[in-house]
Amino acid sequence: MRVRVEITRREGISDPEGTTVARGLRDLGYDEVGDVSMGRTIHLEVTGDDPGAVRARVDEMCRRLLANPVIEDYEITVEEA
Amino acid sequence: MRVRVEITRREGISDPEGTTVARGLRDLGYDEVGDVSMGRTIHLEVTGDDPGAVRARVDEMCRRLLANPVIEDYEITVEEA
Amino acid sequence: MTPRVAVVVFPGTNCEHDVVHALGLLGVDARLVFHKETSLDGYAGVVLPGGFAHGDYLRTGAIARFSPVMAGVARFAEIGRPVLGICNGFQILCEAGLLPGALVENRDLRFVCRPVHVRVEDTGSVLTRAASAGQVLRIPLNSYEGNYVADEADLDELERTGGVVLRYSDPSGTVDDAANPNGAARNIAGVARGSVAGLMPHPERAVEPILGSDDGRILLESFVDSLTPSRV
Amino acid sequence: MTDEEYDHVVEILDRPPLDAELAMYSVMWSEHCSYKSSRVHLRRFPSDAPWVVVGPGENAGVVDLGDGWLAALRIESHNHPSFVEPYQGAATGVGGILRDILTMGARPIAVWDPLRFGPLDEAHNRYLFDGVVKGIAGYGNAVGVPTLGGEVEFDDCYAGNPLVNVMCLGLMKREQLVLSEAKGEGNLAVLLGNATGRDGIGGASILASASFDEDSGAKRPSVQVGDPFEEKKLIEACLELYARGLVVGIQDLGAAGIACATSETAANGGMGMDVDLDAVHLREHDMTAGEMLMSESQERMLAIVEPRDLDTVLDVARRWDVEAAVIGTVVPGGTLTIDHRGETVAEIPAASLSEDAPLYRRPLERPADLDALWAAQPAEPGDPAATLLRLLDDPALGDRSWISEQYDHMLFLNTVVEPGHDASLLRIKGTEKALAVSTDGNGRRCRLDPRRGSALLVWEAALNVAVTGARPIAVVDNLNFGNPEKPAVMWQFSETVDGMSEACRDLGLPVVGGNVSFYNETDGVDIHPTPVVGVLGLAEPYPDPPPRLDRAADGMALWLVGPEGDADLAGSAHQRVVDDRLEGRPQAPDPDAGRTVVESAVVLADVCPVLHDVSAGGIAVAAAEMAIRSGVGVQVDPGVDLFGEGPHRYLVAVPDGLAHDATTALGASGAPHREIGRFGGDEIVLDTATVPLAEATRVWRNAIPRRMG
Ligand SMILES: Nc1ncnc2c1ncn2[C@@H]1O[C@H](COP(=O)(O)OP(=O)(O)O)[C@@H](O)[C@H]1O
Numbered sequence A, B: 001m002r003v004r005v006e007i008t009r010r011e012g013i014s015d016p017e018g019t020t021v022a023r024g025l026r027d028l029g030y031d032e033v034g035d036v037s038m039g040r041t042i043h044l045e046v047t048g049d050d051p052g053a054v055r056a057r058v059d060e061m062c063r064r065l066l067a068n069p070v071i072e073d074y075e076i077t078v079e080e081a
Numbered sequence C: 001m002t003p004r005v006a007v008v009v010f011p012g013t014n015c016e017h018d019v020v021h022a023l024g025l026l027g028v029d030a031r032l033v034f035h036k037e038t039s040l041d042g043y044a045g046v047v048l049p050g051g052f053a054h055g056d057y058l059r060t061g062a063i064a065r066f067s068p069v070m071a072g073v074a075r076f077a078e079i080g081r082p083v084l085g086i087c088n089g090f091q092i093l094c095e096a097g098l099l100p101g102a103l104v105e106n107r108d109l110r111f112v113c114r115p116v117h118v119r120v121e122d123t124g125s126v127l128t129r130a131a132s133a134g135q136v137l138r139i140p141l142n143s144y145e146g147n148y149v150a151d152e153a154d155l156d157e158l159e160r161t162g163g164v165v166l167r168y169s170d171p172s173g174t175v176d177d178a179a180n181p182n183g184a185a186r187n188i189a190g191v192a193r194g195s196v197a198g199l200m201p202h203p204e205r206a207v208e209p210i211l212g213s214d215d216g217r218i219l220l221e222s223f224v225d226s227l228t229p230s231r232v
Numbered sequence D: 001m002t003d004e005e006y007d008h009v010v011e012i013l014d015r016p017p018l019d020a021e022l023a024m025y026s027v028m029w030s031e032h033c034s035y036k037s038s039r040v041h042l043r044r045f046p047s048d049a050p051w052v053v054v055g056p057g058e059n060a061g062v063v064d065l066g067d068g069w070l071a072a073l074r075i076e077s078h079n080h081p082s083f084v085e086p087y088q089g090a091a092t093g094v095g096g097i098l099r100d101i102l103t104m105g106a107r108p109i110a111v112w113d114p115l116r117f118g119p120l121d122e123a124h125n126r127y128l129f130d131g132v133v134k135g136i137a138g139y140g141n142a143v144g145v146p147t148l149g150g151e152v153e154f155d156d157c158y159a160g161n162p163l164v165n166v167m168c169l170g171l172m173k174r175e176q177l178v179l180s181e182a183k184g185e186g187n188l189a190v191l192l193g194n195a196t197g198r199d200g201i202g203g204a205s206i207l208a209s210a211s212f213d214e215d216s217g218a219k220r221p222s223v224q225v226g227d228p229f230e231e232k233k234l235i236e237a238c239l240e241l242y243a244r245g246l247v248v249g250i251q252d253l254g255a256a257g258i259a260c261a262t263s264e265t266a267a268n269g270g271m272g273m274d275v276d277l278d279a280v281h282l283r284e285h286d287m288t289a290g291e292m293l294m295s296e297s298q299e300r301m302l303a304i305v306e307p308r309d310l311d312t313v314l315d316v317a318r319r320w321d322v323e324a325a326v327i328g329t330v331v332p333g334g335t336l337t338i339d340h341r342g343e344t345v346a347e348i349p350a351a352s353l354s355e356d357a358p359l360y361r362r363p364l365e366r367p368a369d370l371d372a373l374w375a376a377q378p379a380e381p382g383d384p385a386a387t388l389l390r391l392l393d394d395p396a397l398g399d400r401s402w403i404s405e406q407y408d409h410m411l412f413l414n415t416v417v418e419p420g421h422d423a424s425l426l427r428i429k430g431t432e433k434a435l436a437v438s439t440d441g442n443g444r445r446c447r448l449d450p451r452r453g454s455a456l457l458v459w460e461a462a463l464n465v466a467v468t469g470a471r472p473i474a475v476v477d478n479l480n481f482g483n484p485e486k487p488a489v490m491w492q493f494s495e496t497v498d499g500m501s502e503a504c505r506d507l508g509l510p511v512v513g514g515n516v517s518f519y520n521e522t523d524g525v526d527i528h529p530t531p532v533v534g535v536l537g538l539a540e541p542y543p544d545p546p547p548r549l550d551r552a553a554d555g556m557a558l559w560l561v562g563p564e565g566d567a568d569l570a571g572s573a574h575q576r577v578v579d580d581r582l583e584g585r586p587q588a589p590d591p592d593a594g595r596t597v598v599e600s601a602v603v604l605a606d607v608c609p610v611l612h613d614v615s616a617g618g619i620a621v622a623a624a625e626m627a628i629r630s631g632v633g634v635q636v637d638p639g640v641d642l643f644g645e646g647p648h649r650y651l652v653a654v655p656d657g658l659a660h661d662a663t664t665a666l667g668a669s670g671a672p673h674r675e676i677g678r679f680g681g682d683e684i685v686l687d688t689a690t691v692p693l694a695e696a697t698r699v700w701r702n703a704i705p706r707r708m709g
């Protein structure tokens, strides 16, 4: 199964990279751009038949390794084959 | 409108982060994990009414700044408000 | 008259004073030029020094390449005046399309700061014309995104045209994976195209024996030699 | 805030405090900001010397290097934030100390990072270690300030409470010196740098003023994220403002942010200030006045400027893409008035936040277990070859380039002795001066005897600097301790201050600044008392070639300089690595011998520049390190005390041709010395035991990598 994990910075935690990208876009003339925030995605190939079980395992991976719960939130999407 | 841009490494261009994460997960005992690849997401607030026009502008931003065509692909999702 | 060289300062650049110091030792009149300047008139060559322009946010060099001064840099490339990018400067030149390829994170995902050995592969460039082919130099590397990547076809093209000017090697000049500090494709440490050259190691950090090596001089001397129009 | 402290606020104001006022007092009177438990003790440090320009009490100490050059130095801890989020905690620790140096008018030129973690066989300790080192690298490298060294120890007591200390050195010409004073009625307070958000509201100060327990997770929302790019621009902008004489005073924003910076500058200038919070540029728009005042958003400075210079100041800021806003005006009378949305949210005597802060004389009590610890007889080492290999495999004794190579340590082309030697040496270009810095700590020895242990640290750091050719001139200290409400911890603290003070007096060294970090305990268990000192030395003219420990060569004699025979194993590396015990009583330093040895090293470094201080692991480890790093074997004579640790000793590699000059130099200094072995071959020979050099090298190099993967 393909699983996608999207990791974003938690609300209220500053995101200097997003701020800098927003400024960069506006300097290029894209005045329509407001807030910009940056995130990460992780695409995993995971063997398994039960989407629920796979999700639970990936959730554990997120807590243990993939995301930093102190400053990040994550969202898991299981894309069945 | 909220626009999400996902940027991934092009096929064939090395992705040390993905490789390292895959190894890290297997070291933790997640043997079910196969390929891992990493991407980056950029969430933009963009003013505009026409999703098509907004997408076209963001596509231009990607070509000019947000992605590097030498090593990256990108995908745009317009999330209408 | 001593030739005048522009050393560009982007917000986040940090090696500009070191480059000015090193070029000064070679008798060059090196001046800092702020990235908001639009012209490089009056300069015989330009150096984009190392650092973290715009914090390396998004991708290294991505935002810097839009600075006004880059129009002047592109113009130099067009008319054949020497352009040298060191470390972050190399990354910016790649982003700007003035050099092929790109630089991504080191394969072990760790920043590396230590002297490495590089072998001179081609002596036609503004970076290596004073050196001899096969010469091995000991020069500090200082980067997180030092891993050179490009399509296989581009790499082949680069090799064919003599564009690979420096490769990571061991002290005896052997080029192999053990001598590759960051995973760079084909151990590439420096490339050149026309009058433009870029490298990851910092030649300006190896210009006096008391700093541990003065092997970087030969590269900077090559650049200085190239400032005389007849040599380009 | 305690009930008595609250009553005191009511007394000062003659009314109950408003919400924002209460928030300000409670943070400013926290342990972290007010030093309420430590102040009575810190006064005992000697802090005077003719070359001290600014002593403790300012953002950084400043010493005179001669010819118009000044050095600024300071050390800080970021222990609790680094436990909560190692990367960002360490990164913002670097950012904070750089601003302390910048505030004095100096350009930060180098950073050192003394670190302590739990043992690396635990995954969580590895995670913390890796994250902290990456955080220091990520911030320091990007902001463009080289990290020139530090130290690292691993011990169970730091598993729940790692120590992340950061020391910074800055350099300036005398005319650049600025103070954090708001002087001159009508002058303007300009807030420079990052937007203000809800970062670490009550964070650093609250985190650092309370112990860790089960619910430390609840403190997480206050994690601050560093932005080295913003800091780099801020540094360049401020340096340009100083160079052009555009600031009257300046102050960094750290703990308690705007509240602290406005009140301190006003109080220091003997003035008051009218502050308008509506002018503050915000990252989050619905912030309350209290949140804005307490925010610990990083990368901000408060500059006091004359009205006629304002436009120029704003131009400089714009040029560097630094946001700037006038948020206050200096007024006579000493009152700090803060307005928000047309309402006065605070009106207090500016000086009361610092000057009226509580002062505690907490009870002291000698720990009950010390007598038993002192009475124990440390076990003697076994086979020297096996012992040496065990020690070389220890991550605190093995090759630490896994750490130092993640840091840019060459920027500015000043580094003439890089990390990995007893001290790093930085030249000042265009002069004959060079500065050496060594940071040292030894929690285990201080646990056994905080007075002797802390004195030994000062002596050790001073000798480290001396073998690099520099004369020690100033000290900064970071006092990492447990819970000050426990009398045993407070006793350790008091003993430490006395031990350090004594050593500093014996060396003629002023303490010019420091930091206190209390409440380093987890679930009621305190860390070892862990003072860390940073000693600055000046070499002039600096030796060229600069002294190094890795230039020993075949045929050179190995000399031991310093008193012999009184080395011991109490709190030694041998006890920790081989015996897994901690007992005995470390010997006291010998001031006369110590001074002679320090002086001899400074002189000898110029004659015979291959020197190495003897510290953890004793002569065996020191000689092995010289051999491994130089790529040549060494033989140490039978009868030499191999693993004992004692102060005031160093090794020198002497080529036969220099033996005469070296003897003359040492003879003049009066330091005892003798030949104890010779370099050569491809083995390390200790008494009759031998270790192949190649094996020792492999073990030493892999000590950290094999654990970190
Ligand atoms: N252990 C110490 N030894 C000497 N001086 C100290 C010590 N601890 C704190 N100080 C001094 O007390 C002053 C106040 O420290 P602090 O409030 O932490 O400063 P800041 O507000 O700049 O962070 C500083 O000048 C510091 O050098």
Ligand SMILES: [Mg+2]
Residues within 6 Å of the ligand: D059, D099, D100, D103, D252, D254
């Ligand atoms: Mg301060």
